[in-house]
Amino acid sequence: MALGVLLFLLASERPAHAYTDPGSGMLIWQGVVAAFLGASFYFRKFVYKFFGKKPTDTKQE
Amino acid sequence: MSDTPRAVAASFRDPAGRVVLLPGRVLRAVRTEAVADLDAFLASASAKTLLSSGALVSTKTLDAGAVAELQRGPGLAEVLGGAARVLEHERVWFPAYPYEWSPAMLFEAGTLTLSLAEGLLRDGLGLKDATPYNVLFRGTAPVFVDVLSVERREPRDATWMPYAQFVRTFLLPLVAWQRFKLPLRDVFLGHRDGLEPEDLYRMTGPLARLAPPLLGLVTMPAWLGAKHDQDDQSIYQPKLMNDPERARFVLASQLGSLRKTLKSVAPRADKSTWSDYMRTHSYSDAHFAGKERFVREAVAESAPGKTQTAVLDMGCNTGFFSFLAAERAGTSVVALDYDPEVVDRVFREARERKANVLPLVVDLTRPSPATGWRNAEAPSLLERARGQFDLVLMLAVIHHMLVSERVPLEDILELAADLTCDAAVIEYVDPSDGMFRRLTRGRDALHAGLTRASFEQAAARRFQIVRSLEQGTRTLYFLRKKNA
Numbered sequence: 234m235a236l237g238v239l240l241f242l243l244a245s246e247r248p249a250h251a252y253t254d255p256g257s258g259m260l261i262w263q264g265v266v267a268a269f270l271g272a273s274f275y276f277r278k279f280v281y282k283f284f285g286k287k288p289t290d291t292k293q294e
Numbered sequence: 295m296s297d298t299p300r301a302v303a304a305s306f307r308d309p310a311g312r313v314v315l316l317p318g319r320v321l322r323a324v325r326t327e328a329v330a331d332l333d334a335f336l337a338s339a340s341a342k343t344l345l346s347s348g349a350l351v352s353t354k355t356l357d358a359g360a361v362a363e364l365q366r367g368p369g370l371a372e373v374l375g376g377a378a379r380v381l382e383h384e385r386v387w388f389p390a391y392p393y394e395w396s397p398a399m400l401f402e403a404g405t406l407t408l409s410l411a412e413g414l415l416r417d418g419l420g421l422k423d424a425t426p427y428n429v430l431f432r433g434t435a436p437v438f439v440d441v442l443s444v445e446r447r448e449p450r451d452a453t454w455m456p457y458a459q460f461v462r463t464f465l466l467p468l469v470a471w472q473r474f475k476l477p478l479r480d481v482f483l484g485h486r487d488g489l490e491p492e493d494l495y496r497m498t499g500p501l502a503r504l505a506p507p508l509l510g511l512v513t514m515p516a517w518l519g520a521k522h523d524q525d526d527q528s529i530y531q532p533k534l535m536n537d538p539e540r541a542r543f544v545l546a547s548q549l550g551s552l553r554k555t556l557k558s559v560a561p562r563a564d565k566s567t568w569s570d571y572m573r574t575h576s577y578s579d580a581h582f583a584g585k586e587r588f589v590r591e592a593v594a595e596s597a598p599g600k601t602q603t604a605v606l607d608m609g610c611n612t613g614f615f616s617f618l619a620a621e622r623a624g625t626s627v628v629a630l631d632y633d634p635e636v637v638d639r640v641f642r643e644a645r646e647r648k649a650n651v652l653p654l655v656v657d658l659t660r661p662s663p664a665t666g667w668r669n670a671e672a673p674s675l676l677e678r679a680r681g682q683f684d685l686v687l688m689l690a691v692i693h694h695m696l697v698s699e700r701v702p703l704e705d706i707l708e709l710a711a712d713l714t715c716d717a718a719v720i721e722y723v724d725p726s727d728g729m730f731r732r733l734t735r736g737r738d739a740l741h742a743g744l745t746r747a748s749f750e751q752a753a754a755r756r757f758q759i760v761r762s763l764e765q766g767t768r769t770l771y772f773l774r775k776k777n778a
Contacts, residue, residue, distance in 0.1 A: 258491060258519025259458035260529050262510065263548070265518075267452050270544040271535065 306667075308422075310442040314373050320385050321356075321364070323377035328442055332379070335444035340413030344438065349406055351430075351439040352384040386437055387604075388628050388682065391672050392426040392463070393482035394654040394662055396637035397471045397561035399436075400478060403429040404464035406436045408553050411454070415545055420447035424456035425463050425487070433626070433652055434645045449538035454545055460552060461511055463488035468559040469511065470494065473502075477634045479655060479662070486666065491515040507555050563642065564635055581765040586618065588763045589687070589719055592772045593619045595760075596717035597684035606630070606683040606713060608658055609691030613640035613651065619687070620649045628679075632657040658691070659699040679713050686714040690768070693723040696741065697733040703744065703752050711756040711775055718757065718773045722749045727767035 306312070310328030314321040324332055335341050336353065344350035356364070361380045365371045374380055392400060403426050411421045421443055428440040466489040470476040474497060481489055495503065495516040503513040522529070535541040577585065597603045603626075605619040610629035620627045629651055631637050640653040656662060661675040688710060695701040710718045723730050725741045734741065746769055753759060757773035 256458040256462075256519075257522045257524070257529060258515035258517070259461055260453075261518040261522060262514045263453065263457050264529070264533070265514075266510075266548065266551075267544050270547045271452065271540055273547075274540045274543045 308440075308442055311377070312373055314370070316367075318385060320383040321374075322381040322383060322441070323374050324379040324381060324442065325376070326378040329378050331445045332441060334446050335414075335419060335441060338414070338417040338419055340410060340417050340419070343413065344410065348432065348435060349437060351386065351437050351441070353381050353441055356380045356382055381441070383439065383441075386430040386432050386439065387626065388652060389430055389672075389678060390652065390654050391482070391662070391665070392467075393479040393665075394656055394675070395426070395431075395478055396634050396641050396653065396655055397468060397478065398638045398641050399431065399434075400426060400464060400468060401556065401560050402434075403436045404460070404468075404556050405553075406438060407460065407464070408549060408556065410438055411456075412546070412549050412553075414444060415447070415542065415549065418447055418449065419444050420454070421456055424460040426482075431652055433650045434641055448532070448534065450534040450536065450541050451532055452535050452541040452544040453533060454548055457548070457552075458515075459487065461515075462490060465507070465511055465552075465555060465559060466491070466494055468556070468561065469507065470497070471561060471634075472559050473498070475634075477655065483662070483665065491519070507558055511555065561638055563639060577765075581768075584763060584765055585689075585721075585770060586614075588770045588772070589615050589689070590618060592717065592719045593622050593625070593685060595772075597715075600624075600684065602626075603684045604628070604682055605685045605687065606679060607687045607689075609688065609694070610640060610653065611636060611690070613643060613653065615687055615689055616640065616651045616653070617644070617647065617649050619685070620651050625650065627651045628683075629653040630656040630658060659695055659701060676713070681715060683714055684716045686710050686718040688718065688720045689770075690721055690723065690729075692720065693727065693730045693733060696744070697730065700740075703749065704755075707752050707756055710773075714775055716775060717760075718771075718775070720753070720771050720773060722746060722769040722771060724767040724769075730767070 309325065310331075311322050311324040314323060341350060345352060361374060361377075364380070365374050392403075395403070406429060407421070407424050407426075411424065414420055422445050423440075423443055428438055428443055429436045430439050431437065467476075467478055467481045470481065470489060471478070491512045494508065494512040498508055498512065502508055535544070593605065596605075602624045603622065605616075605625060605627045607613075607616040607619065607627060607629040610616045610631045613629055616627045616629035619625060627650060629637075629640055631640070631653070632655065634655045637653045637655045640651065643649075644651040644653060656675055664670065664674040664677065665672045688706070692703075692706055695706050696703060707720075710720060724746065725731070725734070725738065725744050730741075731738075746764075749769075750759060750771075753771060753773055757775055760772040760774050762772070763770045
C-alpha cells in the first residue's frame with residue numbers, strides 16, 4: 234500500500250522546468266543504487282563466511 | 295575535406311589533446327598531463343585486445359624527426375609545438391555521426407563502449423566519457439577512436455562518472471526510438487548530448503514511467519533532479535569507499551546492469567514495414583534482372599584499373615544494389631536512405647553478410663549540415679562525400695526528388711556530377727510511371743516538360759552517356775563524368 238502511494242506520487246510528479254542542473258538527478262540516483270550495491274557486497278561476503286558459498290562474480294555477459 | 299590542415303573543433307572539449315586533420319591523415323597532439331594516462335591505456339590488456347580486433351583505432355607514436363618535419367607545414371607549428379606526444383591514427387573512412395546512424399548502429403556503439411568500460415575496470419583504468427562521438431564505423435564495425443578518453447582509476451571510487459552521459463546519449467535515444475520511433479537525427483542534430491530524463495518524462499504516460507527501464511532511467515532521475523537543491527555541490531565530491539574491492543564490485547554491477555538495460559532497449563526488426571518495402575518495388579522479374587545486370591556491369595567498368603574503389607548508393611532502399619556493388623573486390627559502399635527502419639535492416643544484413651557497406655540515415659534533399667560550434671565540429675555530409683566516390687548510384691530515386699521535393703532536374707544531375715569522380719548510374723523515371731503519378735497526385739502539369747530527351751540533354755552537359763537500358767517507363771543510364 235505504502236509502495237502504491239509512493240508510486241502514485243512519483244507518477245504524478247511534474248519535474249520543475251526552471252533552470253536545473255542537468256545530470257544531477259542521474260548522479261543522485263546512481264549514488265542510491267551504488268549504496269544498495271555496496272551493501273549487497275557485504276551481504277555476499279557474509280553469506281560466504283557463514284555458508285561457505287563462494288559469491289559469484291558479477292556476470293560479464 | 296579541405297586540403298589545409300585543421301585542428302578539429304570537436305576535439306577542443308578535451309584539454310588532454312587536439313586532433314589535427316591533414317589530407318588523408320589523422321594526427322593527435324597530446325599534452326604532457328595526459329601522457330601517463332595514455333601510456334597506461336595503450337599498455338593495457340583491453341587496448342591490446344581491441345586493437346587486434348580492430349575495435350580500437352590503430353595508433354602509432356610519431357618520432358621526433360617526423361614531428362619536426364610536420365611542424366614545418368603551414369599552421370602546424372602552433373598546434374604540434376606544445377605537444378608532449380604526437381600520435382598518428384588510422385583514418386576511418388567514411389566518418390559518419392550519430393545523427394546519421396540507424397538505431398542498431400547506436401546499439402552497437404553502446405555495446406562497444408560498455409565492453410571497453412568493463413575491460414578497463416579489470417585493468418584498473420576507467421572511461422572519462424561515454425558518448426557516441428567517440429565511435430566511428432568502418433563498414434558495419436564500430437571503432438572506438440578517442441584514445442584520450444581513458445584515465446587511471448582511483449581504486450576506491452565507486453562512481454562511474456560517464457553514467458549520466460551514457461544514459462543521455464545511448465539509452466534514452468534508444469528508448470525514444472523503441473517507444474516513439476523518434477529518429478536519431480531528430481535527437482542528435484538538435485542536442486549534442488542526447489536526451490535528458492526530463493525530455494522522456496514529458497513524453498511518457500504515468501504508467502510507463504513506473505515500469506523499468508523508465509523508472510530508473512527517467513522517472514527517478516527526473517524526480518530527484520527536481521528535488522535537488524541546485525546550489526548544493528556536495529553530490530559532485532568524489533565518494534571513496536574504504537575497500538577497493540567493494541568499489542570495483544559496485545562499478546562492475548552497475549556496468550552489468552547498464553548492459554542489461556541496453557539489451558532491453560535494443561532496436562528490433564519490424565517485419566511488417568520491411569515486407570511493405572519488398573512489395574512496393576515496381577518491376578517485373580525480367581526488368582529487375584535487366585537492371586541488376588546493367589548495374590553489375592557499371593560497377594565493374596567504373597574506375598577501371600583501380601583496386602580500391604568507393605560507391606555511393608543514394609536512396610539504397612533494401613540495399614540490394616549496395617550489396618551488389620560491394621561484391622567488386624576492394625569496393626567500399628556508403629548507402630543512404632531517409633528511413634531509419636530501412637537503414638537498420640540494411641545494417642543488419644550487411645553485418646550478417648560481412649559486406650563492406652556503411653548504411654546511413656540521410657534525407658538526400660536535406661543532407662546533414664555542418665554541426666557544432668562555429669559549424670566546425672563535424673563537416674556536412676556533402677563536404678565529407680565530395681571527391682570520395684568513383685561511382686554514384688541514383689536508382690529509382692530521382693522522381694522522389696523531382697516531385698516530392700521539387701528539386702530541378704539540372705540540380706540533381708549537378709549533385710551527381712559533384713559527388714562522383716568517375717561514373718554514375720542514374721535511373722530516369724518517366725512522368726507516366728505509376729510511382730511517379732502516385733507522387734504527383736494530379737499535378738501532372740508541373741513535370742510536363744520532362745522526357746527522356748530532356749533528361750539526356752541535361753545529363754550530356756555533365757556526363758558522357760556510355761549506354762542506356764529502356765524498360766517500360768524507366769530507363770537506366772550509365773554515365774561517365776566529363777573530364778573525369
